[in-house]
Amino acid sequence: LPLVESGGGLVQSGGNLRLTCEVPELPIIYHNIGWFRQAPGKEREGVSCLSSRDGSEYIVDSVKGRFTISRDNAKNTVSLQMNNVEPADTGTYLCAAGLLECSRHYLHPGFYDHWGQGTQVTVSP
Numbered sequence: 296l297p298l299v300e301s302g303g304g305l306v307q308s309g310g311n312l313r314l315t316c317e318v319p320e321l322p323i324i325y326h327n328i329g330w331f332r333q334a335p336g337k338e339r340e341g342v343s344c345l346s347s348r349d350g351s352e353y354i355v356d357s358v359k360g361r362f363t364i365s366r367d368n369a370k371n372t373v374s375l376q377m378n379n380v381e382p383a384d385t386g387t388y389l390c391a392a393g394l395l396e397c398s399r400h401y402l403h404p405g406f407y408d409h410w411g412q413g414t415q416v417t418v419s420p
Contacts, residue, residue, distance in 0.1 A: 296321070296409070298328075298390050303414030306380055314375040314414060316390030321409060325392040328373040329407055330364065332416075334386040341402030342388070345373055351397045358384070380418045387413040 296319035306312050318328060326348035333339040343354040343364040352364055363376045373390060391407035 298392060298409060298411035300388060300390050300411045300414040302374075303388060303416045305417045305419065307419050308381055309379055310418075312377045312380060312416060314377065314388055314390075314416070316373045316375075316411060318371050318373060318390075318392065320371075321392055324394050325409065327393045327395060327397045327401075327407075328366070329391050329393060329397070329402055330373075330375045330388060331391060331404060331407075332384075332386040332388045333413075337386075339389070339404045341404070343375060344393075344397035344402050346397040353397050353399055353402055355399075355402070377416070380416075382418045382420050385416060385418045388416050389413040 299317040302314040327346045329344035330342045331339050345352045345364045361379045366373045390411050392409040393407040395401045395406050
């Protein structure tokens with residue numbers, strides 16, 4: 296089953312957005328939910344991940360201090376709170392589920408198996 300992202304839109308630089316990833320009932324081994332983004336003409340890059348198995352989380356340096364990741368177990372969602380956004384944050388944001396640990400090393404698209412369609416985030420100067 297695919298994951299479903301929502302919350303994207305057009306926002307001015309310095310504004311805030313909250314993206315939400317609805318996680319279907321996957322086997323418990325898919326404990327790691329990652330957020331990725333892809334700008335036009337660029338490779339997909341990892342932004343953040345969160346593991347429901349041990350609570351570990353990771354966030355890339357480029358958004359550290361501005362973005363936070365969290366999980367709502369009751370709603371089965373993982374959210375990405377984006378504060379003080381910049382034009383460089385523009386892109387399609389996708390969430391994905393993976394088997395491996397949430398870490399800098401494994402926050403790569405190749406290590407994730409189930410994906411959503413993405414939600415567009417556009418930050419104007």
